[in-house]
Amino acid sequence: MSVRVRFAPSPTGYLHIGAARSALFNWLYARQMGGKFLLRVEDTDAERSTDESTRSILEGLKWLGIDDYDEEIVFQSRNADKHRAAAFRLVEEGKAYRDFTPRAERSDQNVKQDIAERARKGAAEGTDHRSNPFRDLSPEESKRRAEAGEPFAVRLKVAREGRSSFEDMVYGAQERDYSEIEDLVLLRSDGAQPLYNLSVVVDDIEMGITHVIRGQDHLTNTHKQILIYEALGASVPAFAHLPLILAPNKAKLSKRKHGEVVSLTTYRDRGFLPVAFRNFLALLGWTPTDERELMSLAELVEKFSLEGVHRSNAIFNFSETDPRQWTDPKALWMNAEYIRTMSLAELLPLLRAEMEASGLWRAEYETTERGWFEKTVNLIRERFYTLKDFTGQGRAYFSDEFDFDEAAIAKNLKKETRLRELLPALAGRLEKVEPFTIETCEAALRAFAEESGVKAGLFINASRTALTGQSVGPSMFEVFDIVGRERAAARLRSAAEFV
C-alpha cells in the first residue's frame, strides 16, 4: 500500500513554526516513500477560522517549497454532512447514543481548572465520570425524544472494560485503559456540529491516510480516535507523533506570549532563505544518522526517517530582550552560511525579489551590468546574515542614497581634522589612477598616505565610511573597485563635510 500523509492545520492564525515543521516532516516522509502529500484545512470552528489565516498558511507552505500537494486541498467544513452521517450511523448501530443532558457552559479561559476541579470532586464523591443516564436509553425512547425536538449531543459508547493500545512510530507502545476515556462527544447539541475527533477520523478515512504525522499534543487523544476508527469499521493508520517546540521558558510557543518569532512568515519577511529555514526546522526534533547538519532538500528527503525523530521537546532559543538574538542564533547562523556559500544562480532570484521590494533593483543587473552585480554580491555576501542586509547595510553598493552610521562617522571621520583637506585631495589622486583597479588604488592610496605623513589605515577607514556609510565591510580596495572611480571620488569629497 502506498503512503498517503496529510498536513492538517486549522486556520485560526498565522502558520506556527511548529506546525510548519509538522508539514515539513509529512512532506519529507511522503517524498521519501514515493507517497502522496495532501493538505486539509481544518476550518470546522467557524468562529475562529478566517480566510486570511488560510491564505497565510498556504503562503507559508509555498515559501517553504512544500506546496506541491498531490491532490486537491480539502476543506474540512465542507465535509460536515459526511461527519454527521457517520455519527448517526453509529447511533443506528448502537455504537453511539444521544445524550439529552443540557450542555454545560464552560468558558474558554479556565477549562483546565474546570476539568481539574470536576475530576477532584468526582473522585471525592466516588462518582464514575463515565456514567451517563442516556447511555442505555432504549433506541425507541431515544428516537422519540429526538423527534419531539429535544436537543441532544451524540456520544461514542466507550467500552467499560479493556485497554486501548497502539504502536507509535516515534514514542513506541502506547496503552490506555478505557476507564480513562469518557464517552466522547461526536456531535454537538446545537446544530449537530461535528467535533474535532470525529472530523479528523472521518476525513482521514475518506482521504485514505496511511500515516498520521502530527504534534505530540495529540498523543493521548489518539486512543479516542482509534476507538472511532474501530466503531466505523475502518482500518487504523500508523501514527507518528512529533516532539513539541517550546519557548526558552519551556512554555508552549504562542503568538500572544511570544509574538512574531513563532510565525513562519516572519522569517520570509525578515530575509530568511527558504532552504536555510527548512534546514533549521528539520533539525528541531530530528537528526540524521551522520553528523552533517547542512542539507539540501534532496538530502533531507534521502536521510529523513521517523526513527530518527526525538521524543523530548526542543527549545526554540531566542531572546525577547536582545534584538540581535530575536530568533534562534543557530537559525541565523545557518541562514548566513547559506547566503555565503550557495550558488549565485540560486541566490540571485531571491536577492532580486528583495531588491525590487526596496526599490534598488535595476534591470541592467541581469544584462549589461551582470558581471559587476555578481562581483559585488560575492564581495558583500560574505558577512551578511539575511537578505535584508543587502538592502540595509549593503545599500551603498547599489544606490547613492544611503544612510551613514553615526558611530562610524565619529570613529573614522571626526577623529582626525586633517581629513577635511586630505579626503578631497585623496579623491583627486584616485581620479588620476589609470587603470582603476584594486592594485592601483591600493598603491595610490598608500603612496598618498606616506606623502601626507599619515597611516594608510586612516585613509582606509575613512574611505570605508565615506563610501559605504559603515565602519565595517569588505577589504577597502575591493570596495573602491566596486564603487568605481567617479562615485568613489564624489563620496570622498562629500564625506569631508562630516569631519
Add this chain to the structure above:
RNA sequence: GGCGCCUUGGUGUAGUUGGUUAACACGCCGCCCUCUCAAGGCGGAGACCACGAGUUCAAGUCUCGUAGGCGCUACCA
C-alpha cells in the same frame, strides 16, 4: 485531581549490544590572519549525563523510586 510523555554543557544534539579524556554544531572567550568587520585557522571556558537508591568488577547507558517540565483530560482544534 487522573493518565501519559520527557529529562546529556546556555541552545540543538551524538553517545551501537554497560568499559570513551562524555563527542559535534550554534553561541560565548582568546590567539592568528588583517585596513575594519566577518569568514577561515588554532585554542579555551562551560555537563559530577535531573536527583536518590539498586544490579554489576564497571552505568549517561539496565531496574526501581523521587522531583521537575510538558501534554492530554472540553458539546476547542
